[in-house]
Amino acid sequence: MGEMQGKTVEIEVTNVAHGGVAVARHEGRVIFVSDAIPGERVLARITEDSKKSFWRAETLSVITASEHRRPHVWAAASIDRAPEDRAGGAEFGHIDIAHQRELKRQVLADSLSRMAGVTTEATVEALPGPHNGTGWRTRVRLQVAEDGTPGPYAARSHRVIAVTDLPLATPALAAIAPLDEKFPGSAHVDIVVPSVGNPFVLAGGATNADRGRAHRITERVGEREFRLDARGFWQVHQHAAETLTRAVQDAVDESLFDPRASNLDLYGGVGLLAAAVGDRFGNHVRITTVESDSLATDHAAENLVEWTGAAAVTARVEQFLRGLGATAGAHERDSLRRGTVILDPPRSGAGKEVVAELVALGPAQIVYVACDPVALARDVALFAAGGYELGGLRAFDLFPNTHHVEAVATLTRA
Numbered sequence: 001m002g003e004m005q006g007k008t009v010e011i012e013v014t015n016v017a018h019g020g021v022a023v024a025r026h027e028g029r030v031i032f033v034s035d036a037i038p039g040e041r042v043l044a045r046i047t048e049d050s051k052k053s054f055w056r057a058e059t060l061s062v063i064t065a066s067e068h069r070r071p072h073v074w075a076a077a078s079i080d081r082a083p084e085d086r087a088g089g090a091e092f093g094h095i096d097i098a099h100q101r102e103l104k105r106q107v108l109a110d111s112l113s114r115m116a117g118v119t120t121e122a123t124v125e126a127l128p129g130p131h132n133g134t135g136w137r138t139r140v141r142l143q144v145a146e147d148g149t150p151g152p153y154a155a156r157s158h159r160v161i162a163v164t165d166l167p168l169a170t171p172a173l174a175a176i177a178p179l180d181e182k183f184p185g186s187a188h189v190d191i192v193v194p195s196v197g198n199p200f201v202l203a204g205g206a207t208n209a210d211r212g213r214a215h216r217i218t219e220r221v222g223e224r225e226f227r228l229d230a231r232g233f234w235q236v237h238q239h240a241a242e243t244l245t246r247a248v249q250d251a252v253d254e255s256l257f258d259p260r261a262s263n264l265d266l267y268g269g270v271g272l273l274a275a276a277v278g279d280r281f282g283n284h285v286r287i288t289t290v291e292s293d294s295l296a297t298d299h300a301a302e303n304l305v306e307w308t309g310a311a312a313v314t315a316r317v318e319q320f321l322r323g324l325g326a327t328a329g330a331h332e333r334d335s336l337r338r339g340t341v342i343l344d345p346p347r348s349g350a351g352k353e354v355v356a357e358l359v360a361l362g363p364a365q366i367v368y369v370a371c372d373p374v375a376l377a378r379d380v381a382l383f384a385a386g387g388y389e390l391g392g393l394r395a396f397d398l399f400p401n402t403h404h405v406e407a408v409a410t411l412t413r414a
């Protein structure tokens, strides 16, 4: 720790950076600052000064406001509070929604340009919902403080903040959120409002006996229903599953799609995107969905039962691909080469090993669903080195009032 930690500085904010912070400079040094908007002049407190290349700071007050600043959509996260008392999880809530999308577009475009040398014109598309980006979360995890009080963590910390409302939640979720109850002995409380059936409030972790028990729920996407566990992965925005279903269906190039080839849905969850491919190309499509969570794979097998060519495999994607690379015979290799791969990894992206295995198998096209623009850009660069080029790219605002953005990219052999 240097001597600047805790000091206040007046800084010009120039750019947006990845991770929900903006970039400022102070005496030539880069400072990543929270709760600020490019174009503003703010008074900020240095919170981290140990690195040579950059420091971190939090905005205390705004000296010259951006025209895009608005009152925060969540009073609990407002700049009017001390930084340590601001609720986390809505780090763009002080920015008007159109400008939030513009900043997300810039982060995506800059990452792809800087890391993969690719230029993109993709804008960030809005989902249906209120114009201020509230009312979309169908799942919320509240953390529990030592005295049993539930609430979100404060931004950039593990301190639980008591709150009186959850504006990013759907009205149905907000109505049942137990914000004034106590949960002694629990580590967290999950509130889940599925599109079909009753909502759940599940206290878990620490000493709670409910930990580990499965709770089967149903989600409807268009005409189709999916079974899953209440705590298993499902998109959080109430319109996300439908949006990604359509985006993936549109992204698959029909001229490169072979229904009899070895098509893969990697990081498949409960089979949402395998079903999207099946619904577009018919129930004879051959597709294997691969997922590490065995409970999700069990549900995927059930959800995909009407597709005679679908299979659900429990495996880590890297091991599954390594196995294919090592054991596939000439016929299977040819089938994999004619195949289409849907790739929907967690935030860390697919990474070096998975990209290398996929490049070696050489599928005809890859539809990459990405929730982190930097991980996507890194992987696009790895795919490019392996002979794949980025074709289409769309981006969606699946997480309004946060810095997160979802992208759907297509890659084909150059």
Ligand SMILES: C[S@@+](CC[C@H](N)C(=O)[O-])C[C@H]1O[C@@H](n2cnc3c(N)ncnc32)[C@H](O)[C@@H]1O
Binding pocket: 233, 234, 235, 266, 267, 268, 269, 270, 271, 272, 273, 290, 291, 292, 293, 296, 315, 316, 317, 318, 344, 345, 346
């Ligand atoms: C972003 S979610 C996508 C799920 C699914 N495609 C959907 O749209 O609902 C990523 C999924 O990958 C799974 N996962 C994470 N790491 C994995 C790995 N190394 N191998 C296989 N699955 C993994 C998670 O359990 C999660 O279900």
